[in-house]
Amino acid sequence: MPTKIILAGEGGQGVQTVAKIIAVTAQRSGKNSSYLPAFGVEQRGGVSLAYLQISSKPITYPRFAKADMVVAFCDRAIPAIKDFLSKDTLFIYDNSVIKNKSLEKIKNLINNYLAMPALALAKEKLSSKVANVVLLGGIIAHLKEIDYQEFEKTLLEEFADKIIKKPEIKDLNLGALKAGIEIAEKFNKEETPFSGIEATEIKTNFSKEKISWQRFPEYCKGCGLCIVRCPTKALQFSRDSGFLGNPMPIVTIEKCIGCGNCMQICPDGAIKVEKST
């Protein structure tokens, strides 16, 4: 059973929740576990890393140099986890998020991998918010010494407050966990090569007469400020993804009056509007 696990993703992707659930479940199953969250700068920013260890023996130090399992949630995780890879490491990653360009950088270090379309599956069948729990399913499929029921229990405890407010959260999470386990159990390297997505060409330029409206998905975090600030309701979320895998707004250019409100309110500089006179 792998004992040293590194998880890495963007803040907000649920990396720490996954790590915590595993650490707590290991403890309640009579194992020792240690979990060390490591954020870029204090609470926010940068890539969110979690050092996790599970062992039947006492754990003396929470950090380590090489990992038995590495879990990558996003492209920016790749440089952060690179040094933890050895020839025995199991590399689990979201192949509906991570780009081929990023995987290329570690290809020659990977012998053993599990590619999971976590976000795509979650988006399509459940909710994009549970993509992390799909990955959790993939991880626990490899932690056979711990009873599956115990993971379910911890998962539901973790979201207990939210489930009271929104009961459907329970089934979304349990569904995601089961889906993740199923992907892991059926996984076959012959069928699923070590690859990710191609950097997609999404439509970024929209224009009419004197107005040009441009979006930059590589900067968009999906906050929605631009949408609520548009006086003509010309903006809405689209299926195209911004840099966190979030939905990125799109314009209905016929409705746009070129006022520039959306550009001005965007904290990330992800929209540009030009109006010629």
Next chain:
Amino acid sequence: MPETALPKSWNKESKPHKFCPGCGQALALKILGQAIDELDIQKKMIYATDIGCSLLSWSMFNVDTIQTHHGRTLPLSVGFKKAKPEAIVVSFTGDGGGYAIGAQHLLNTAMRNDPITVILINNANYAMTGGQLAPTTLLNQKTTTAPKGRELAQGKPFKGPEMLAQITSEDAHIARGISTNYQQLLEMYKKAISNQIEGRGFSFVEVIAMCPVNWHTDAQQSLDFAEIEMAKIYPIGELKCPQK
């Protein structure tokens, strides 16, 4: 014509930046980037940042940047200015940094009319550490350390610009803006920095800014809390503007 919508003075390598989705502090820094561009001071200025979410901006600009302990950014900035008077020093801090742990520095810097520009983010909480009560937290506003909402017993919401307007010389520039009003905040920044460039002395802009993560608000609720609830208690405008 620039290819992106980012200010020219922003460091493109560090983008997307590290602030949360919808962060008003990041918006305030985007507008500061625009002011730096329009005043053309990128090569002449020093950017000083505090601890708090402000620290996430240490690589925001292609500008020489300094940083120190929580709340101590102002004395550091004043020291820098004294050693190198031709530098245009812009300090960036949170309301915890400026109105709580570093309040004495703000007070004395203002009183001495030290020729630096201070931009202080009022997001009504200690954001970086998880949403604790700040001097600027509104009455009845819930925080992690005031779960039932701020009560009068915990003090009144702190009005920085109003206090500074009382203690500063007539040459000081004091204003309060809001990150959601692009043009207005841009003008305030430009006037504040010009006050330093033109040798009149201290300048200060408090900026009301959304913190959707700790406020637990969506886009519309964030705007409403900042523009309606906060602006009611913290009036927006220039309190002192020697440049007129």
